[in-house]
Amino acid sequence: MMKSIETFDFKKKNALIRVDFNVPLNDKYEITDDNRMRAAIPTIKKVLSSGGAVILMSHLGRPKGGYEEKFSLKHLVKHLSKLTGAHVKFADDCIGNTPSEMAKALKPGEILLLENLRFHKEETKGNEEFASELASLADVYINDAFGTAHRAHASTTIVANFFPENKMFGYLIAKELEALDKVLEDPKKPFTAIMGGAKVSDKIQVIENLLDRVDNLIIGGGMTYTFIKAQGGNIGGSIMEEDKQDIALDLIKKARAKNVNLILPVDNIVADKFDADASTKETDIDQVPEGWLGLDIGERSTIEFSKVIKESKTILWNGPMGVFEMEKFASGTKSIAIAIAEATEDGAFSLIGGGDSVAAINKYNLGDKVSFVSTGGGAMLEYMEGTKLPGIEAIRG
């Protein structure tokens, strides 16, 4: 039986929590976006308020394998005490005597933050002995870092083996899984998935897995053009993957066989160069002139996509409809975000995931108008592909 953070007795126990404190720092080592830290607070506070002590471990950036000042977690100590209201101690290494002694001396209600796990190469290698040293600091292990759950690292996966009875998910991961499982296992119909972004190759597995579940599959963004070219359309200089055309045709065939309504854009905004100040015009999707490139969906497609979205009861969105970073090509993405928010207001369950669609939904301030915004990125995509994530299995198994 899997343990739950909700009911576990943390009294006088040290809880080792894998968090994702991979926050951006400026050149004065100030935190420029503390979202990831704030997201971990409910789990931390739950342990503290139930009479336990907290030991936090995380990675920060991509150190080369030894100490680097700019990747030290010591820069987070002050802000962490402010966010938690607790006394935060810092161990300048994550293994060895220092953390071991500090962990032993830790009192209920206190937090010990360990130095960046990735200062040791053993972390990403999933080294058993390194994991056992981390495990020796605590009585219970909590994984609350969904973004690294698809990696079999020491702190995300291997360490769990040392807590056969006392391992569990934190609130963040538990909520992610609940939202993802709701969409994958028990979607209310009609279920519409909207896939966008630059490349088909990143999303083939997800699309394949979704074809068994969705009623409508909307395709937009740069990946559109591989489908259009494969069907004989003129795509000018639009982005496309030559060697993925067969797969695109195969997906169209599979969708038909499974009775999935696969919807491609019928028109688009084309530009004479990849530039915020480019000249633009609207054309049919398969009539992009030579020397022009399609950078956003057109008006008719936007209307059609929005209509399908608004009739849906479950919506999954991954990837923008165009180059939304430039104002001239943001309209399709913005309209889709609004349609999803409206459908949600009418009772649909909407899940937004993948870095760029999350950035888009936040850009239009619609983050709280959708049901769930995944922090997962790569982990979320892998889960959507139907892949078992090592960090999740280590707790569930």
Ligand code: AMP
């Ligand atoms: P992804 O990380 O695969 O979700 O891709 C996101 C990126 O795709 C964004 O940076 C968009 O600017 C880009 N993108 C979306 N539509 C297009 C397009 N039609 N042509 C080129 N890039 C695009």
